[in-house]
Amino acid sequence: MLDVADRTASARQRWPPRRPDARTLARAAVITVLLLFVLLALPQLLSLYYIDAMTQVAVYSMVALGLGVLVGRVGLVSLGQVAVLAIGAWVAARLLFATSMPYPVVLLEAGLITMVAGTVIGLPALRLRGLYLALITLMLAGAITVVLATVNFPNGGHGFTGYNGSSVHIPPIRRPSIAGGDPAYFRYAVVVAALMFLLAWAHIRTRPGRAWAAIRQSEPAALAAGINTTLYKLWAFALASFITGVAGGVLAGAVHYLYSIDFPTQDSITLLAVVLMGGAYSLWGAIIAALLLQLLPALLNNWGVSADWLTILFGIGVLQVLTTAPAGLADQAPKDLARLGRLLLALARRLAPSGGTR
Amino acid sequence: MTGTAGGVNAANGRVDVADLTVRYGGVTSLDGMSVTFEPGTCGLIGPNGAGKTTFFNVLSGFVRPAAGTVRAFGEDLLSIVHYRRARWGVRRTFQTEQAIEELSVFDNVAMVHEHSRLNGSSRVKDVLSAVSFVGLDVDPSTRVRTLSAGQRRLVEVARAVVGRPKLVLLDEPAAGLPDEETEHLGAVIRQIPEQTGALTILVDHDMSLVSACCATTAVLDFGKLIASGPTDEVLRDERVISAYLGTAEVS
Numbered sequence: 001m002l003d004v005a006d007r008t009a010s011a012r013q014r015w016p017p018r019r020p021d022a023r024t025l026a027r028a029a030v031i032t033v034l035l036l037f038v039l040l041a042l043p044q045l046l047s048l049y050y051i052d053a054m055t056q057v058a059v060y061s062m063v064a065l066g067l068g069v070l071v072g073r074v075g076l077v078s079l080g081q082v083a084v085l086a087i088g089a090w091v092a093a094r095l096l097f098a099t100s101m102p103y104p105v106v107l108l109e110a111g112l113i114t115m116v117a118g119t120v121i122g123l124p125a126l127r128l129r130g131l132y133l134a135l136i137t138l139m140l141a142g143a144i145t146v147v148l149a150t151v152n153f154p155n156g157g158h159g160f161t162g163y164n165g166s167s168v169h170i171p172p173i174r175r176p177s178i179a180g181g182d183p184a185y186f187r188y189a190v191v192v193a194a195l196m197f198l199l200a201w202a203h204i205r206t207r208p209g210r211a212w213a214a215i216r217q218s219e220p221a222a223l224a225a226g227i228n229t230t231l232y233k234l235w236a237f238a239l240a241s242f243i244t245g246v247a248g249g250v251l252a253g254a255v256h257y258l259y260s261i262d263f264p265t266q267d268s269i270t271l272l273a274v275v276l277m278g279g280a281y282s283l284w285g286a287i288i289a290a291l292l293l294q295l296l297p298a299l300l301n302n303w304g305v306s307a308d309w310l311t312i313l314f315g316i317g318v319l320q321v322l323t324t325a326p327a328g329l330a331d332q333a334p335k336d337l338a339r340l341g342r343l344l345l346a347l348a349r350r351l352a353p354s355g356g357t358r
Numbered sequence: 359m360t361g362t363a364g365g366v367n368a369a370n371g372r373v374d375v376a377d378l379t380v381r382y383g384g385v386t387s388l389d390g391m392s393v394t395f396e397p398g399t400c401g402l403i404g405p406n407g408a409g410k411t412t413f414f415n416v417l418s419g420f421v422r423p424a425a426g427t428v429r430a431f432g433e434d435l436l437s438i439v440h441y442r443r444a445r446w447g448v449r450r451t452f453q454t455e456q457a458i459e460e461l462s463v464f465d466n467v468a469m470v471h472e473h474s475r476l477n478g479s480s481r482v483k484d485v486l487s488a489v490s491f492v493g494l495d496v497d498p499s500t501r502v503r504t505l506s507a508g509q510r511r512l513v514e515v516a517r518a519v520v521g522r523p524k525l526v527l528l529d530e531p532a533a534g535l536p537d538e539e540t541e542h543l544g545a546v547i548r549q550i551p552e553q554t555g556a557l558t559i560l561v562d563h564d565m566s567l568v569s570a571c572c573a574t575t576a577v578l579d580f581g582k583l584i585a586s587g588p589t590d591e592v593l594r595d596e597r598v599i600s601a602y603l604g605t606a607e608v609s
Contacts, residue, residue, distance in 0.1 A: 210465050210469040213461050223441050
């Protein structure tokens with residue numbers, strides 16, 4: 001007993017370290033600089049066209065984050081996330097027309113209501129995994145799309161659905177008073193997205209993150225460790241749906257008008273593709289996924305290239321990721337850049353006349 | 359068949375298995391197994407397919423037996439929901455090692471601790487003492503993915519002993535390990551009952567490990583208990599030898 005206590009005492013001196021190590025500090029510095037650049041400089045540099053595109057990137061980074069939590073952390077494949085986004089947008093639009101509540105409150109409510117709906121969609125996950133879960137969520141998403149197409153998105157009309165088909169003058173969905181213009185709304189969306197990333201990060205770094213990692217690798221091992229796998233799987237769906245619902249609320253204000261045609265079921269499949277390409281195991285992967293999904297089409301559109309080429313590109317991208325870089329671009333790009341750097345360094349040394357070569 | 363592995367007059371802290379039967383479709387994996395495990399380290403051996411892992415799965419709650427009871431420390435173990443059994447004190451390792459690769463050594467062990475509702479005990483202290491108890495000499499923030507097979511086994515054992523375990527189940531912990539690591543593991547296993555007070559059941563095919571760790575041993579063959587008692591006697595038992603050589607007549 002003494003022996004163990006002694007060894008523990010010496011271990012306690014080393015661990016856990018009091019101060020964060022250099023790597024953590026560097027990472028925090030990079031994130032801060034990047035966030036400041038995006039908030040302060042980027043809206044000055046970009047045209048309105050690209051500011052709109054970047055607002056969409058902020059929205060879809062949250063959607064990708066939600067799917068990343070499910071796929072990357074818990075190993076649950078959902079093909080219904082765009083339908084969940086539509087629910088969030090619907091709830092937010094309805095609340096924005098029907099009430100005068102402040103925007104953050106509406107976002108919170110949209111998140112919470114979507115959380116309940118999304119958790120119900122996740123109920124099959126308690127019994128199913130892999131392909132069958134993907135199929136069930138896809139079909140539920142299809143059903144939601146049908147319902148949305150029938151009742152339509154709220155446009156300021158009367159009644160429960162708030163839709164008025166005969167209206168000539170359709171009011172736009174309102175934005176927060178502090179973020180009426182497009183650059184300001186972009187900043188607003190980035191701040192909301194940053195908060196959602198913080199929320200996901202806090203989960204991953206603590207008790208639920210550990211439980212999810214165990215469930216993903218082995219459910220028997222998780223159960224043997226005392227983890228209530230049912231609870232934690234539903235928790236993952238709840239978190240993903242909450243984040244996606246908030247994203248829907250931001251989307252509603254961004255576009256001013258919502259149509260059910262903006263949320264096709266097949267977009268959930270494209271979403272999974274870009275999440276895998278970006279990297280489902282990293283929070284950066286969600287940002288890369290959103291850039292691929294929203295900025296790339298905007299660029300192609302601007303260059304006069306049909307965005308339909310993206311379907312082919314994403315297909316090749318997913319193939320590439322599944323065969324050579326299963327952790328996606330977020331993991332592969334730094335490695336490749338480091339390799340490129342070493343290559344260039346070696347090349348520079350060889351070319352330098354007085355580099356100590358014989 | 360009824361057997362008693364160990365001393366007769368042990369007080370609390372024992373595990374009584376009575377008439378335990380498990381069927382998978384037409385296959386009977388455990389056939390009326392009755393045995394008592396006394397405090398200390400007990401061996402459980404038998405040829406492949408004898409039902410050893412099935413027995414562990416019953417204790418973990420992964421398999422619901424067709425019949426029989428398990429009383430552990432005076433409680434009806436089978437009435438506890440599977441994920442609550444770790445909180446009660448059932449801990450185990452797996453035949454195919456299941457240290458969680460994505461997590462650090464600390465998080466792997468802390469995960470068990472935080473789901474055990476151990477009020478009034480320091481998590482960091484408990485986790486670090488479990489890690490040092492198994493003799494794992496790495497930084498606790500090291501990711502398990504980067505560890506060797508032997509070190510991962512030790513992480514699993516640390517997970518099994520952290521906090522207040524009552525019943526530690528080790529399923530072939532030494533499988534695939536080199537001799538010196540097996541020896542180290544054996545030394546750790548021998549200390550588990552003394553250090554934690556937990557009853558430890560060791561399943562392994564390495565008879566030298568079993569004899570080194572276990573005072574008593576029970577033998578399963580085709581789901582039936584064919585012998586139990588002091589390890590050296592059991593290993594000399596003709597029925598046990600013939601079961602391992604595959605010439606036993608199963609009644």
